[in-house]
Amino acid sequence: MEAAAGLAEGGCGPAGGTAAGGRESGGQGSWAGVAGGNWMATHPTFTEMMSLDISDSAQIYAAFVVYLDLLEGRNWHEVKHVGVAELQLVCLHAREREQDSLQVMVPVSVHISLSHERIREIIKKASLPQDDPDTPLSVTLAIVESDSTVVYYKMTDGFVIPDPPDDTEDVDNKQWRKKRKRLFK
16 A cells, blocks of 8 residues: 655645545545635644554545545544554544444545455454454445445454345245355354
């Protein structure tokens, strides 16, 4: 992973020239030219994230976009940023509902390549300790495109047995009983 040189002048993402759509012409990962101008660079949470020991400003920008999406777009609760210097990532801890347990969001740019080893390292070092030792560690990757689109993927360390179907017809279904029998062996 390459670290970006710094903020683009007058923008709020990594340095680099942009084409009409806010994308760098001929390069990867430019966040400059994103609609909104300088308000983002002066936002208190963004400036706090920039003061963390994270060298990749594109990762910080991705974390801020996810922060705004969770807080403003999805109305999550207690959204807090945490710098993980060892991984060079800004993670977010948040609750979907007030009574829910904290979840870990790991914002990454769509241009970052993640290997299986890197994902395993992220899960092990960024996830919160579980109350139940049988519960697998998990994080949610929040993949951010340059147009601020965010896609969420929940990642767990190991297999997770799916919840039973809500539809009562499926519970009586012979196939479901077979699948359930195989899963609980």
